[in-house]
Amino acid sequence: MSKQNVYDNNDFFENFQSSRSNDVNFNDCIETPILFGMLPDLHGKKVLDIGCGMGQHAKQYSEMGAESVLGIDLSEKMLQYAREHNSSDNIVYQRMAMEDVDTISETFDIVTSSLVFDYVEDFPGLMRKIHHLMKKDAVFVFSMSHPIVTAWDGAYDRYTRTETGERLYANLRNYCKEGLRRVDWVVNGYECYHRTVSSLINGLIGAGFTIEECQEAHLSDEMRARYPALFGGTIHRPEFIFFRCRKNN
Numbered sequence: 001m002s003k004q005n006v007y008d009n010n011d012f013f014e015n016f017q018s019s020r021s022n023d024v025n026f027n028d029c030i031e032t033p034i035l036f037g038m039l040p041d042l043h044g045k046k047v048l049d050i051g052c053g054m055g056q057h058a059k060q061y062s063e064m065g066a067e068s069v070l071g072i073d074l075s076e077k078m079l080q081y082a083r084e085h086n087s088s089d090n091i092v093y094q095r096m097a098m099e100d101v102d103t104i105s106e107t108f109d110i111v112t113s114s115l116v117f118d119y120v121e122d123f124p125g126l127m128r129k130i131h132h133l134m135k136k137d138a139v140f141v142f143s144m145s146h147p148i149v150t151a152w153d154g155a156y157d158r159y160t161r162t163e164t165g166e167r168l169y170a171n172l173r174n175y176c177k178e179g180l181r182r183v184d185w186v187v188n189g190y191e192c193y194h195r196t197v198s199s200l201i202n203g204l205i206g207a208g209f210t211i212e213e214c215q216e217a218h219l220s221d222e223m224r225a226r227y228p229a230l231f232g233g234t235i236h237r238p239e240f241i242f243f244r245c246r247k248n249n
């Protein structure tokens with residue numbers, strides 16, 4: 001698989017857009033607060049957002065004081081939405097595959113990416129390209145699906161449940177087998193790459209990054225109790241993994 005983009009599929013795009021428009025969703029309640037909590041001060045910084053999607057983060061980076069934001073994404077539909085709804089004088093949206101970031105001639109103080117690296121085949125190679133794009137002391141903050149989540153191959157239920165449907169525990173199979181996963185999720189044949197936690201860490205170290213912080217998604221008991229159908233499984237497994245890295249030299 002190379003540079004696939006399911007986000008230009010009408011059904012997938014509409015499902016993605018409508019899930020994000022609900023006030024209570026995994027991104028707004030879990031992923032984004034953790035990601036933003038790991039960002040450094042953005043004032044006066046040049047920011048690159050890889051896989052900027054509909055541009056919500058880029059807009060916030062601009063409002064948080066970034067000098068400039070370059071948002072790149074492969075999907076025309078996502079970029080069209082970003083340009084229509086999340087534009088600003090200091091934001092540029094550009095159609096580009098993350099695999100091609102080595103064609104960018106600028107360097108950045110901060111690189112971010114939210115839930116995009118699930119789609120890259122060569123994770124270590126991408127990390128090396130990103131490292132080259134960064135100034136000395138620049139910071140790289142990103143999230144992706146947790147490897148416990150991408151280990152799924154569609155052949156079994158994600159949870160073992162009681163007779164009344166309560167999630168007893170999360171199921172895991174073939175975690176150690178890395179590579180392409182093709183499953184029926186929202187659309188038939190949704191594709192992403194599974195890799196282990198150690199592969200992520202070693203990909204970052206191999207590119208020359210210092211890992212400053214790693215987090216796994218967490219949620220309060222109160223939110224789980226309030227929305228059990230949506231968030232009940234979050235006690236059993238972290239949906240997302242997050243890293244903050246620095247380029248020291």
Ligand SMILES: C[S@@+](CC[C@H](N)C(=O)[O-])C[C@H]1O[C@@H](n2cnc3c(N)ncnc32)[C@H](O)[C@@H]1O
Pocket residue numbers: 003004005007050051052053054055056057072073074075078096097098099113114115116119
């Ligand atoms: C889960 S969405 C996240 C969007 C945005 N970062 C956010 O958090 O709202 C994944 C994004 O990755 C983009 N994407 C997928 N493959 C890509 C690739 N090879 N290069 C660049 N962007 C890609 C999709 O178009 C989509 O916008």
